[in-house]
Amino acid sequence: MKRFAVFSGFLGSGKxxxxxxxxxxxxxxxxKAAMISNDLGEGVTxxxxxxxxxxxxxxxxxxxxxxxxxxxxxxxxxxxxxxEGCELVVSDIPGFGVGxxxxxxxxxxxxxxxxxxLAPFTVLIEPRNLALLRAGQxxxxxxxxxxxxxxxxxxxxxxxxxLDERERAxxxxxxxxxxxxxxxxxxxxxxGEGLDALCRALREQKASLxxxxxxxxxxxxxxxxxxxxxxxxxxxxxxxxDDFDGNAxxxxxxxxxxxxxxAAGGEIPHLKFLAWGPEGDFxxxxxxxxxxxxxxxxxxxxxxxxxxVLLNASAVCPDETLDRLMGxxxxxxxxxxxxxxxxxxxxxxxLGE
Amino acid sequence: MEKLLRGTRSVCPVCLRNLPAQLLRRSxxxxxxxxxxxxxxxxxxxxxxxxxxxxxxxxxxxxxPTDRGLHCPERCGLCAEHEIGSCCVLLxxxxxxxxxxxxCFARGGEGTREAGLDALKDEIRDIVRRCGSPLLQLSxxxxxxxxxxxxxxxxxxxxxxxxxxxxxxxLRLAKEPAYAEKLAEAGLDIVFLQFDGTRDGIYEALRxxxxxxxxxxxxxxxxxxxxxxTLVPTVVRGVNDDDLGKLVSLACDLSPAxxxxxxxxxxxxxxxxxxxxxxxxxxxxxxxxxxxEQAGIxxxxxxxxxxxxxxxxxxxxxxxxxxxxxxxLSSIAHASRTRGCxxxxxxxxxxxxxxxxxxxAPEAAFSDEMDFDTFLYRLRHxxxxxxxxxxxxxxxxxxxxxxxxxxxxxxxxxxKPFCARYLTPFGSV
Numbered sequence: 167m168k169r170f171a172v173f174s175g176f177l178g179s180g181k182x183x184x185x186x187x188x189x190x191x192x193x194x195x196x197x198k199a200a201m202i203s204n205d206l207g208e209g210v211t212x213x214x215x216x217x218x219x220x221x222x223x224x225x226x227x228x229x230x231x232x233x234x235x236x237x238x239x240x241x242x243x244x245x246x247x248x249x250e251g252c253e254l255v256v257s258d259i260p261g262f263g264v265g266x267x268x269x270x271x272x273x274x275x276x277x278x279x280x281x282x283x284l285a286p287f288t289v290l291i292e293p294r295n296l297a298l299l300r301a302g303q304x305x306x307x308x309x310x311x312x313x314x315x316x317x318x319x320x321x322x323x324x325x326x327x328x329l330d331e332r333e334r335a336x337x338x339x340x341x342x343x344x345x346x347x348x349x350x351x352x353x354x355x356x357x358g359e360g361l362d363a364l365c366r367a368l369r370e371q372k373a374s375l376x377x378x379x380x381x382x383x384x385x386x387x388x389x390x391x392x393x394x395x396x397x398x399x400x401x402x403x404x405x406x407x408d409d410f411d412g413n414a415x416x417x418x419x420x421x422x423x424x425x426x427x428x429a430a431g432g433e434i435p436h437l438k439f440l441a442w443g444p445e446g447d448f449x450x451x452x453x454x455x456x457x458x459x460x461x462x463x464x465x466x467x468x469x470x471x472x473x474x475v476l477l478n479a480s481a482v483c484p485d486e487t488l489d490r491l492m493g494x495x496x497x498x499x500x501x502x503x504x505x506x507x508x509x510x511x512x513x514x515x516x517l518g519e
Numbered sequence: 520m521e522k523l524l525r526g527t528r529s530v531c532p533v534c535l536r537n538l539p540a541q542l543l544r545r546s547x548x549x550x551x552x553x554x555x556x557x558x559x560x561x562x563x564x565x566x567x568x569x570x571x572x573x574x575x576x577x578x579x580x581x582x583x584p585t586d587r588g589l590h591c592p593e594r595c596g597l598c599a600e601h602e603i604g605s606c607c608v609l610l611x612x613x614x615x616x617x618x619x620x621x622x623c624f625a626r627g628g629e630g631t632r633e634a635g636l637d638a639l640k641d642e643i644r645d646i647v648r649r650c651g652s653p654l655l656q657l658s659x660x661x662x663x664x665x666x667x668x669x670x671x672x673x674x675x676x677x678x679x680x681x682x683x684x685x686x687x688x689x690l691r692l693a694k695e696p697a698y699a700e701k702l703a704e705a706g707l708d709i710v711f712l713q714f715d716g717t718r719d720g721i722y723e724a725l726r727x728x729x730x731x732x733x734x735x736x737x738x739x740x741x742x743x744x745x746x747x748x749t750l751v752p753t754v755v756r757g758v759n760d761d762d763l764g765k766l767v768s769l770a771c772d773l774s775p776a777x778x779x780x781x782x783x784x785x786x787x788x789x790x791x792x793x794x795x796x797x798x799x800x801x802x803x804x805x806x807x808x809x810x811x812e813q814a815g816i817x818x819x820x821x822x823x824x825x826x827x828x829x830x831x832x833x834x835x836x837x838x839x840x841x842x843x844x845x846x847x848l849s850s851i852a853h854a855s856r857t858r859g860c861x862x863x864x865x866x867x868x869x870x871x872x873x874x875x876x877x878x879x880a881p882e883a884a885f886s887d888e889m890d891f892d893t894f895l896y897r898l899r900h901x902x903x904x905x906x907x908x909x910x911x912x913x914x915x916x917x918x919x920x921x922x923x924x925x926x927x928x929x930x931x932x933x934x935k936p937f938c939a940r941y942l943t944p945f946g947s948v
Contacts, residue, residue: 210891211890211891211892216891400891400894402894402895402898404870406859406862406863406866406867407862407863407866444876444878444895444899472899474891474892474895476891504863506867507853508848508898510891510894510895511891
């Protein structure tokens, strides 16, 4: 069996965490599985990819290009995974992912028939964004969320541990009514709930290969997608003396950036810091909105001295402004911790350019 | 036309009397230190050639207040006016030496005095008590002439010295690997290896013998023992100032055994207390310009010390490309204006000059493509540090610099800045 599924969804919907939980669970109960992290930074190591490696998952990455437009690279990576005995490979998609059903699934079906079995096109939505969508309060994000869900064969209500049973049932019912051609599952990468049903769905169900009714050229959708800038930074942080609290460092960095972006009138749908030491201990911090608390889903267990740091961010903010604010924040907080920084690579661009 | 940049204090090169002094900028960009002794007359010496912008390099360092430094260095032993603690403390463990170098701050080999092991242990205890946990440099003379040196290294680490560095000509390390092994087992962190260039003629001129091969052998031995080696050339005009680029290239070839080069532009003290002509002076900025040009690296890679005075030295770090080129990791554009402390300096030295703990190389380390993991691995294992210390002699001594010195010498119960300890009067100028 050579199955492949795309995991789409809004920034911060939990795609990476879900893919990691899935590949681990699948490996323990069904067979070998792998995940592909896909993003646009040129020559960068993706935070998601490194996180998957640190988390013990079989992981590969595709950078510089979206899998929508580099089918040859995608098939090469897929072949490598299948050659290693993987039955199932899942991949995320950069930016908002709108259009991936058409570009990736139909592209593979038409140009590489029989090369892989396409599992249901999977879209994640988390409770907070779902609540905003239902309430009609999602703003510019609303049309993107709606377009993503229209592409889905399978909708995952992610982070379902945040909802009680009644709320969960209510949310799934609303999704079923609004997107009746889909199947809906509640999953929690944190508790493992729903993972077995997800594995079975990806093993047993087939992609619909529908052509969703979406006006991809609509101004509203194009403007919303074009307002986003991407930022990637990779550096080494080495403490001058003694050691330091890596968790506090990540939190302060995230707070500094959140404050700077908010002050500049921008928004951060998703920012991730991933940092790790030579011995493998690691920490991760996430921002899922300037009005939301900073999350620290993985904490360092020991004091730090020498870290590799990856920063991947998607922000509603002009590209050059984002670059300046990020650089200032990283330097300010690192100076506070007396860290010597060595920048390896930086990339940033506006998606509308 | 000359412009007064700032006042400071210095000494008379003949009688070492503390004197007011001025730093003057000439129209050609060169900077001179000028002073006048009521007994021995006026003296001027170039301290900067204008190869690097003086004002940028000083990073806003304030001048010496007029009421300070009035008794430096004649009453030296660190006093309350000294602005920084000990990063590195040098301890002379013997006066004996198996070379008789043309330039030697310690006049090695001129005497045979050698403290006993117990006396040296007492001195190390005293150093730790007074200086915290410094980087201890065992020096001489030639310290490896002592058979009990490994015991001294072990004792220093146990007594609380953060790191132990051996200042050596390397001859015994090359000829007796078993002796080097004992030093490594005792906890030796860094070998500070006298290494003046890539031609035997250089060694013949400065050390009196062709020593290139034996020096390389010492590096090979240390490399096998995973003791980091820093090459320490004394740079003398007309002898090896044309060899700096080749030396950098050789250091890359000998990495990871060699972790850095610490250039020391010649100073005129110790065995060579003769007043040089202007043409013999080799200033810090001239050294930067020559290394930059000969090694093909940007001069902007060099950064002033955040701990010692900016005019005392520079440092820069590079990643060694598989092709042998150097990729700068430092830039003066990112130099911090916040002053560091002696601990910062010590840890910087230790991180860059010691060998990193062994770890498996990422797969991509063996391909041309460098990903972030490979970059991090190479930073730890395949980087090269270029640094320098411009020692001061009786002609160019600037008390503003002396008061910020964190390289100290233990001298019969006193802790003194290096350039104060070895300050030697010129008999006549």
